[in-house]
Amino acid sequence: MEKVLLIISGGIAAYKALELIRLFKKADKQIKCIATDSAMTFITPASVEYLSGDVLRTSLQDPEQEMKMGHIELARWPDIVLVAPATANIISSVANGLAGDLAQTVLMATTKQIVFAPSMNVRMWENRLFQKNIEVLKSNGSKFLGPSEGEMACGEYGIGRMMEPQQIIKSLI
Numbered sequence: 001m002e003k004v005l006l007i008i009s010g011g012i013a014a015y016k017a018l019e020l021i022r023l024f025k026k027a028d029k030q031i032k033c034i035a036t037d038s039a040m041t042f043i044t045p046a047s048v049e050y051l052s053g054d055v056l057r058t059s060l061q062d063p064e065q066e067m068k069m070g071h072i073e074l075a076r077w078p079d080i081v082l083v084a085p086a087t088a089n090i091i092s093s094v095a096n097g098l099a100g101d102l103a104q105t106v107l108m109a110t111t112k113q114i115v116f117a118p119s120m121n122v123r124m125w126e127n128r129l130f131q132k133n134i135e136v137l138k139s140n141g142s143k144f145l146g147p148s149e150g151e152m153a154c155g156e157y158g159i160g161r162m163m164e165p166q167q168i169i170k171s172l173i
């Protein structure tokens with residue numbers, strides 16, 4: 001596995017994506033990143049771009065990239081697609097075949113291994129509707145790393161914390 005497409009969705013754990021980029025680079029992997037609109041409220045393009053050494057893609061409405069069908073190029077490019085953190089929204093959208101933004105469109109278009117590192121409140125994680133979506137994705141070949149159990153940003157305790165970047169890297173490399 002040499003080429004990683006990292007999709008950063010809009011959870012409180014988005015800051016951990018920066019450490020993931022740093023660790024992938026340290027392991028000599030090539031990395032390209034996509035951030036959802038929500039993710040952009042948690043992290044800045046500059047941090048992602050300086051760490052990854054590549055332009056951050058955030059929107060389908062990007063004529064320069066899309067003149068050459070950039071979203072399909074992105075879907076074809078990696079060896080794996082890692083979604084970290086993976087929100088309840090992006091997981092459920094993909095499980096239901098939605099392609100409402102660049103991140104979801106690439107996830108729908110790729111034939112490469114998709115790995116989700118979920119991060120959310122414990123009640124969201126345990127929601128039965130949501131768990132059905134996880135089962136759908138697993139039966140379609142997607143893999144899941146975490147979430148782990150512990151204290152959450154919302155003050156609750158339970159399963160829902162994003163797996164630590166070091167552990168994710170260890171599982172993938």
Ligand SMILES: Cc1cc2nc3c(=O)[nH]c(=O)nc-3n(C[C@H](O)[C@H](O)[C@H](O)COP(=O)(O)O)c2cc1C
Binds near residue numbers: 013036037088120
């Ligand atoms: C402060 C804050 C923290 C949030 N943390 C999470 C989270 O950890 N997990 C999650 O699934 N959603 C979280 N959300 C909700 C998502 O941002 C929201 O569902 C959004 O639509 C996700 O969009 P995306 O999947 O396109 O990134 C949070 C929202 C806010 C305002």
